[in-house]
Amino acid sequence: MQNVDAIDSGYAEKPVNYLTNGYTVKSWLLTKDHKRIAIMYLIVVSIFFMMGGLYAATIRLELLTPQSDLLQSGTYNKVFTQHGILMIFFFLIPSIPAILGNFLIPIMIGAKDLAFPKVNLLSWYLYMIGGALTLWALMQGGVDTGWTFYTPYSTTFSNSYVMAVGLGIFINGFSSILTGLNFIVTIHTMRAPGMTWFRMPLFVWAHYATSLIMILGTPVIAITILLLAIERLAQIGIFDPAIGGDPILFQHLFWFYSHPAVYIMILPGMGVISELISNFSRKKIFGYEFIAFSSIAIAVFGFLVWGHHMFVSGQSTYAGLVFSFLTMVVAVPSAIKMFNWTATLYKGSILFDTPMLYALGFMGLFLIGGLTGLFLGSMGLVVHLTDTYFVVAHFHYVMVGGQVIAYLGGIHYWWSKMTGKMYSEFWGKISAMLVFVGFNLTFFPQFILGYQGMPRRYASYPEEFQVLNIFSTAGASVLGVGLVMPVVYLAHSLIWGKDAPANPWLLPGLEWRTASPPPTENFEETPIVTWEAYDFTEESGLDLEDARNKYKVTV
Amino acid sequence: MAHAVDTHEHHYHPPGLQHQFEDMKQQEESVSIGMWVFLVQEIMFFGGLFTVYLVFRSRFPMAFAAGSNHLDAFWGGLNTLVLIVSSLTMALTVYYAQKGNRNMQVILIILTMFFGTVFLGVKAIEYTDKYNHGTVPVDGWNKRIPEGGTQHSSPAEHSTLTLPFETKASAADAEPHESEAVHPNPQGRFRIEDKDLELVKQAQEGNYLTGSEKIGYFSNGQGSLPNGQIDEAKFRDKVRIFFWIYFVMTGLHALHMIIGLGVMLWLLWRAWLGSYTAEYFSPVETAGLYWHFVDIVWIFLFPLLYLLGRHFLHGGGH
Numbered sequence: 001m002q003n004v005d006a007i008d009s010g011y012a013e014k015p016v017n018y019l020t021n022g023y024t025v026k027s028w029l030l031t032k033d034h035k036r037i038a039i040m041y042l043i044v045v046s047i048f049f050m051m052g053g054l055y056a057a058t059i060r061l062e063l064l065t066p067q068s069d070l071l072q073s074g075t076y077n078k079v080f081t082q083h084g085i086l087m088i089f090f091f092l093i094p095s096i097p098a099i100l101g102n103f104l105i106p107i108m109i110g111a112k113d114l115a116f117p118k119v120n121l122l123s124w125y126l127y128m129i130g131g132a133l134t135l136w137a138l139m140q141g142g143v144d145t146g147w148t149f150y151t152p153y154s155t156t157f158s159n160s161y162v163m164a165v166g167l168g169i170f171i172n173g174f175s176s177i178l179t180g181l182n183f184i185v186t187i188h189t190m191r192a193p194g195m196t197w198f199r200m201p202l203f204v205w206a207h208y209a210t211s212l213i214m215i216l217g218t219p220v221i222a223i224t225i226l227l228l229a230i231e232r233l234a235q236i237g238i239f240d241p242a243i244g245g246d247p248i249l250f251q252h253l254f255w256f257y258s259h260p261a262v263y264i265m266i267l268p269g270m271g272v273i274s275e276l277i278s279n280f281s282r283k284k285i286f287g288y289e290f291i292a293f294s295s296i297a298i299a300v301f302g303f304l305v306w307g308h309h310m311f312v313s314g315q316s317t318y319a320g321l322v323f324s325f326l327t328m329v330v331a332v333p334s335a336i337k338m339f340n341w342t343a344t345l346y347k348g349s350i351l352f353d354t355p356m357l358y359a360l361g362f363m364g365l366f367l368i369g370g371l372t373g374l375f376l377g378s379m380g381l382v383v384h385l386t387d388t389y390f391v392v393a394h395f396h397y398v399m400v401g402g403q404v405i406a407y408l409g410g411i412h413y414w415w416s417k418m419t420g421k422m423y424s425e426f427w428g429k430i431s432a433m434l435v436f437v438g439f440n441l442t443f444f445p446q447f448i449l450g451y452q453g454m455p456r457r458y459a460s461y462p463e464e465f466q467v468l469n470i471f472s473t474a475g476a477s478v479l480g481v482g483l484v485m486p487v488v489y490l491a492h493s494l495i496w497g498k499d500a501p502a503n504p505w506l507l508p509g510l511e512w513r514t515a516s517p518p519p520t521e522n523f524e525e526t527p528i529v530t531w532e533a534y535d536f537t538e539e540s541g542l543d544l545e546d547a548r549n550k551y552k553v554t555v
Numbered sequence: 556m557a558h559a560v561d562t563h564e565h566h567y568h569p570p571g572l573q574h575q576f577e578d579m580k581q582q583e584e585s586v587s588i589g590m591w592v593f594l595v596q597e598i599m600f601f602g603g604l605f606t607v608y609l610v611f612r613s614r615f616p617m618a619f620a621a622g623s624n625h626l627d628a629f630w631g632g633l634n635t636l637v638l639i640v641s642s643l644t645m646a647l648t649v650y651y652a653q654k655g656n657r658n659m660q661v662i663l664i665i666l667t668m669f670f671g672t673v674f675l676g677v678k679a680i681e682y683t684d685k686y687n688h689g690t691v692p693v694d695g696w697n698k699r700i701p702e703g704g705t706q707h708s709s710p711a712e713h714s715t716l717t718l719p720f721e722t723k724a725s726a727a728d729a730e731p732h733e734s735e736a737v738h739p740n741p742q743g744r745f746r747i748e749d750k751d752l753e754l755v756k757q758a759q760e761g762n763y764l765t766g767s768e769k770i771g772y773f774s775n776g777q778g779s780l781p782n783g784q785i786d787e788a789k790f791r792d793k794v795r796i797f798f799w800i801y802f803v804m805t806g807l808h809a810l811h812m813i814i815g816l817g818v819m820l821w822l823l824w825r826a827w828l829g830s831y832t833a834e835y836f837s838p839v840e841t842a843g844l845y846w847h848f849v850d851i852v853w854i855f856l857f858p859l860l861y862l863l864g865r866h867f868l869h870g871g872g873h
Contacts, residue, residue, distance in 0.1 A: 190576075238611075244771075245796075
């Protein structure tokens, strides 16, 4: 029986932790500590997120008026392309796995580190090289193909830096593959004694499923981009119809990865939400096995639905029917998660702290994003909606409303563990609400715009669409403020924040049973796990009397 | 062999054990699973290429047969044999590592590397042949043969590249083939030969062209040429796709071989130092997995690139 007070007072002695274990630049750049690598990812990924955000702001400013006045059409093409490339390949895909997953998976399963710490460091460097190459290309003049690199935009008709950006994404892809490999092996072999598969936090299950997609999908986009690059270099037609190639083949290969890739983006977010919903309801999650297996099901079915991106691009109707059906099928495991989270909230003792506000926001926004996905998965309706703002809105509801919000919730939730400091709860709540309001104001009008027929990827539009576009741009400003605020108060907390106790919310997870920040080896001694995940009963070994007094909750 | 490891003693830290693992068993298991997962991603990586191959081959079998005929099944077969033997020596390396026999490990690793190098050497001969015959699919990257020039390969040199295992039909073709080889190519362009077009004519007469071929070889966007004439440029583009796939596939495979040789060099050094014992041999096993994988990729590449479509040479119509 472990006393919570004892954990609480643990920080007073200030033993050496992973942050104080060496201060030199070398001790960071050559570190093999998964926690330090996670922090290095956090810094770089945040920079990419801000750059992608600036592109987004430029897009919204341009769309304030119907004319293309701020940007020429050609420049606009580059701006939305680069917004997409930076956000997808350099923020959405690495953010939760490489930052939170890297930091937490070994701790959550009671391991000292990932199975291959050097490989982990290598993936950070690959990310840096890929990112640097892409940034260089963007500064040289950028790309205007759309983030999808569809041929022949990316072959015959493009004089922009497709090769360099493609190579950047290719290298970055291997960073993703190696991270996935590391996670799979770690989860298989590094679990502490007693940490059985069904005692693992659902965050770990979600990352296992994500890693499967990274391993199976990313190599396909790697070879596709490689073929595209050689095609541009040698002028031989594999994908370019002008010289004998097949552009539909490119789309098949591209979406074979890039559709599962949206599950690389959202599954870790769902893992975070499972943690938040259960822990902030102070209740064992409802339907643990169903949520765990739904992650795997999403990973499997996610590979069978890529054709729904190609309903109107020359794919046969019969293939379309099958893809449409499978798209409906893949919605089922997502729905299973939603229902289980809702059931977890039922009769829970809910704490409305900042991370939980994000989690509840996620549930609302992901619901809308997911349901509109079904609209787009139906072959008939999509003829009307394809390539309109409806698609843009759907995608952003899932990716920003889902992944980004889950990421922010996760960063707030584990901030005390990662840095040993408490952020301002007041400002945290304000910003969570601003993000929620700003997000909806930005993207909900786009559903209407798309339904009315406003096409995406144009710098100008008919005047009747202006009102809704102004709403959208106004919402983007609110969203922008909501996203900048955490940067300020989280940075502020690093210096002026209160020291965090080991277990600020009195939660049962393994990560809360070591110091904040954890020592380099994560635990003083390898823990022996005797409790289920999210166990708020006496079985968890925590002194829950204390928790009852502190939170006035019934457990 | 130098250190007898007692893994039963609790606080003993075995030499090769990394800090993140509890014991050697956990480390070996991790390394082994890690390599298998890596190979899965390799399969998907090559899988994309095989998909591209399958799509284009099923559409344009004649163009692929024509391209295939330019490859030499003798060299391809020899390389297959070489790689299979290298897999044997690799497997034996693992066996002797498990036995803790340092000398046999060293000898077998050297043999494995030897066969790997032979493979790459043969590949270099083949690539040179493509260069000489204008079948590198990038214009300007082939040997430049001026008008009436003498730089073309001599018949004697060429025959060393074709014979031993050549089929009767292609031996019969050898004469016109030779005369094709002297055709000037001052720009170093990719080019095809009359015998390649013969295949299409055969298929046209035998009525076994695919739908894609009927469009792909005979019309150029402005409609079909008169009298069912083949549009040579269109057909050439399709053969070029074959060679493009050939070079990408075998090139990436060769790259994997080169990386494999690097791994073997490291393994050789460690084996020479006697690092691998009956208790600790997982690096040998893991490197072996990789080596076998690269061999298996070739086992698929060989029939797809060299053999499929050869029956059309015999007049596939009957």
